[in-house]
Amino acid sequence: MTGLRQISVGILGTGSAVPDVVLTNKQLEDMVETSDEWITSRTGIKERRIAKEDEAASDFAYKAAVEALKSANLKPEDIDLILVATITPDMLFPSTACIVQDRLGASEAAAFDLSAGCSGFVYALEVGCQMVRGGYKHVLVIGADVLSKVTDYEDRSTCVLFGDGAGACVLGEVEEGFGILATNLGADGSGANVLCLEAGGSRMPASEETVRSKKHFITMIGNEVFKFAVRIMGQSTLEVLKRANINPEQIRWFIPHQANIRIIQAAAQRLGLDDESVYVNVDRYGNTSAASIPIALDELVKMGKVEHGDNLLTVGFGAGLTWGSAIIRWQEDVK
Ligand SMILES: CC(C)(COP(=O)(O)OP(=O)(O)OC[C@H]1O[C@@H](n2cnc3c(N)ncnc32)[C@H](O)[C@@H]1OP(=O)(O)O)[C@@H](O)C(=O)NCCC(=O)NCCS
Numbered sequence: 001m002t003g004l005r006q007i008s009v010g011i012l013g014t015g016s017a018v019p020d021v022v023l024t025n026k027q028l029e030d031m032v033e034t035s036d037e038w039i040t041s042r043t044g045i046k047e048r049r050i051a052k053e054d055e056a057a058s059d060f061a062y063k064a065a066v067e068a069l070k071s072a073n074l075k076p077e078d079i080d081l082i083l084v085a086t087i088t089p090d091m092l093f094p095s096t097a098c099i100v101q102d103r104l105g106a107s108e109a110a111a112f113d114l115s116a117g118c119s120g121f122v123y124a125l126e127v128g129c130q131m132v133r134g135g136y137k138h139v140l141v142i143g144a145d146v147l148s149k150v151t152d153y154e155d156r157s158t159c160v161l162f163g164d165g166a167g168a169c170v171l172g173e174v175e176e177g178f179g180i181l182a183t184n185l186g187a188d189g190s191g192a193n194v195l196c197l198e199a200g201g202s203r204m205p206a207s208e209e210t211v212r213s214k215k216h217f218i219t220m221i222g223n224e225v226f227k228f229a230v231r232i233m234g235q236s237t238l239e240v241l242k243r244a245n246i247n248p249e250q251i252r253w254f255i256p257h258q259a260n261i262r263i264i265q266a267a268a269q270r271l272g273l274d275d276e277s278v279y280v281n282v283d284r285y286g287n288t289s290a291a292s293i294p295i296a297l298d299e300l301v302k303m304g305k306v307e308h309g310d311n312l313l314t315v316g317f318g319a320g321l322t323w324g325s326a327i328i329r330w331q332e333d334v335k
Contacts, residue, residue: 003134004130004133004134005133005134005135006133007132007133007173008173008174008175008176008177008178008179008180009128009129009132009133009171009172009173009174009179009180010171010172010173010174010178010179010180010328010329010330010331011169011170011171011179011297011328011330012072012074012138012169012170012171012172012174013067013068013069013070013071013072013073013074013169013170014067014068014071014167014168014169014294014297014298014301014302015063015064015065015066015067015068015069015070015071015167015168015169015298016064016067016165016166016167016168016291016294016295016298016299017059017060017061017062017063017064017067017165017166018049018060018163018164018165018166018285018288018295019049019050019051019052019055019060019164019165020049021049021050021051021052022047022048022049022050023047023048023049023050023163024036024046024047025039025040025045025046025047025160028159028160031153031154031159032153032154032155032156032159032160033156034156034160039160042260042262043160043161043260043261043262043282043286044260044261044262044264044280044282044283045160045161045260045261045282045283045286045287046283046284047283047284047285047286048162048163048164048284048285048286048288049163049164049165049285049288050148050163050164051146051148051149051164055146055164056090056146056149057084057086057088057089057090057096057144057145057146057166058090058096058099058100058103058144060144060146060164060165060166060291061084061086061096061100061142061144061166061168062099062100062103062104063166064142064144064166064167064168064291064294064298065082065100065104065140065142065168066104067168067298068140068142068168068169068170068298069104069140069170071170071301072138072170072172074138074170076104076105076106076107076109077105077106077107077108078108078137078138079104079106079108079109079138079139079140079170080108080109080110080136080137080138080139081109081110081111081128081131081136081138081139081140082097082100082101082104082106082109082110082111082112082139082140082142083097083111083112083113083114083124083127083128083131083139083140083141083142084096084097084100084111084112084113084114084124084142084143084144085113085114085115085116085120085121085123085124085141085142085143085144085290086113086114086115086120086143086144086145086289086290087115087117087120087145087147087197087289087290087319088144088145088146088147088149088150088289089113092200092201095111095112095113096113096144097111097112097113097142098111098112100142106140109140114127116187116290116318116319116320116322116324117195117289117290117318117319117320117321117322118257118259118287118289118290118292118316118317118318118319118322119185119257119290119316119317119318119320119322119323119324120143120145120289120290120316120318121141121143121167121290121291121292121293121294121316122183122185122293122314122315122316122324122325122326123185123322123324124141124142124143124290125141125169125171125180125183125324125326126180126183126185126324126326128141128171129171129179129180129183132171132172132173137172137173138170138171138172139170139171139172140168140169140170140171141168141169141170141171141294142166142167142168142294143166143167143168143289143290143291143292143293143294143295144165144166144167144290144291145164145165145166145288145289145290145291146164147162147163147164147218147287147288147289148162148163148164150197150216150217150218151217151218152214152217152218155217157220157222158217158218158219158220158222160286161259161260161286161287162218162286162287162288162289163285163286163287163288164288164291165285165288165291165292165295166291166294166295167291167292167293167294167295167296167297167298168294168298169294169297169298174331175331177329178309178329178330178331179328179329179331180326180327180328181243181244181246181311181327181328181329182240182243182244182326182327183240183243183324183325183326183327184236184239184240184243184323184324184325184326185322185323185324186232186236186322186323186324187320187321187322187323188320188321188322189320189321191224191228191320191321192319192320192321193221194220194221194224194225194228194321195218195219195220195221195225195318195319195321196218196219196319197216197217197218197219198210198215198219199215199216200216226260226262226263228317228321229259229260229263229317230263230266230267232317232321232323233256233263233266233267233270233315233317233323233325234266234267234270234271236315236317236323236324236325237267237270237271237313237315237325238270238271239325240313240315240325240326240327241271241313241327243327244327246311246327248271248272248273249272250311251271251273251277251311251312251313251327252277252306252307252310252311252312253277253279253300253305253306253310253311253312253313254267254268254271254273254277254278254279254313254314255279255293255296255297255300255312255313255314256268256278256279256293256314256315256316257287257292257293257315257316257317257318258280258281258282258285258286258287258288258292258293258296259282259287259292259317260282260287261280261282261283264278264280264282267315271313279296279299279300281295281296281299289318290316292316293314293316297312297314306330307330307332308330308331308332309329309330310329310330311327311328311329311330312327312328312329312330313325313326313327314326314327314328
């Protein structure tokens with residue numbers, strides 16, 4: 001395929017899936033030295049969903065994808081490409097996207113995973129959008145993570161933060177002036193050590209020693225991530241608003257990555273947005289990484305709160321360090 005078509009690309013349908021099992025702050029009080037009061041006041045999280053032992057990223061990705069296809073009124077064979085943003089794939093290879101492709105029966109689709117931490121969904125949105133411009137008619141973009149599988153439930157500084165789930169959307173052509181109006185992606189690899197999972201790759205393959213020293217779990221310098229997140233969410237959203245030539249007052253819904261209510265509030269304040277236009281579900285799911293933005297979007301859509309012509313502003317940040325923001329003008333009932 002050569003050349004990019006100058007078409008508008010938007011979201012034709014959404015879906016999401018989370019595990020049934022709920023882990024509350026009260027339950028965490030019995031596992032580590034923490035309190036509901038500490039977790040609530042520092043993060044805004046009250047509970048999160050946790051995958052069962054036999055559940056993996058592709059299980060939630062698949063369920064979210066089925067819903068997204070249904071809401072877009074499309075069949076699996078209509079999908080040309082499946083893109084899964086994840087840092088907790090079922091296995092290192094094959095990709096989780098290939099596992100989802102097989103389960104869906106999306107026989108016409110190419111499939112690959114994308115790794116950009118909690119910014120993964122916004123990265124995948126931009127890649128999917130450009131692939132539609134390149135000639136792929138329908139791209140299924142999924143954010144799926146099960147961070148509980150790589151979290152140390154003896155480490156109170158990380159185990160209270162994360163939860164599991166997946167969100168999905170189908171991208172395709174929409175009317176001119178609608179869809180993804182602008183994006184802003186970025187990375188600063190010098191911050192790799194701030195949030196990482198050291199072992200299990202080619203630098204430090206799994207061994208008895210890596211298991212003993214807990215190197216297969218997330219490590220994080222929390223306050224460094226916090227400072228980075230507050231700074232970058234402000235910067236990236238202001239840049240994407242400029243690119244789309246839109247003022248903050250024209251934003252109907254701000255859908256930020258759900259990591260911490262204090263980070264969300266700081267970003268909303270910087271943009272001058274009132275509480276009523278900020279969507280928050282971190283209290284119910286914690287930080288679900290690449291799944292957090294598409295789960296939030298799907299909830300809003302299912303509640304009927306996104307209307308034709310609404311401008312949505314979304315922004316993510318995470319391991320890498322990475323960040324990404326996008327502005328989407330919603331088109332209802334794309335034919
Ligand atoms: C992790 C985070 C909630 C900590 O909040 P904070 O206000 O920065 O708190 P601090 O790191 O300063 O820690 C304060 C104290 O609380 C303690 N603490 C940490 N976790 C705790 C817990 N679950 N319960 C009780 N106390 C805890 C710390 O040990 C520290 O104690 P000390 O002062 O005796 O050393 C916050 O830094 C954060 O949200 N960072 C971003 C994390 C994130 O979003 N990661 C994913 C990015 S995609």
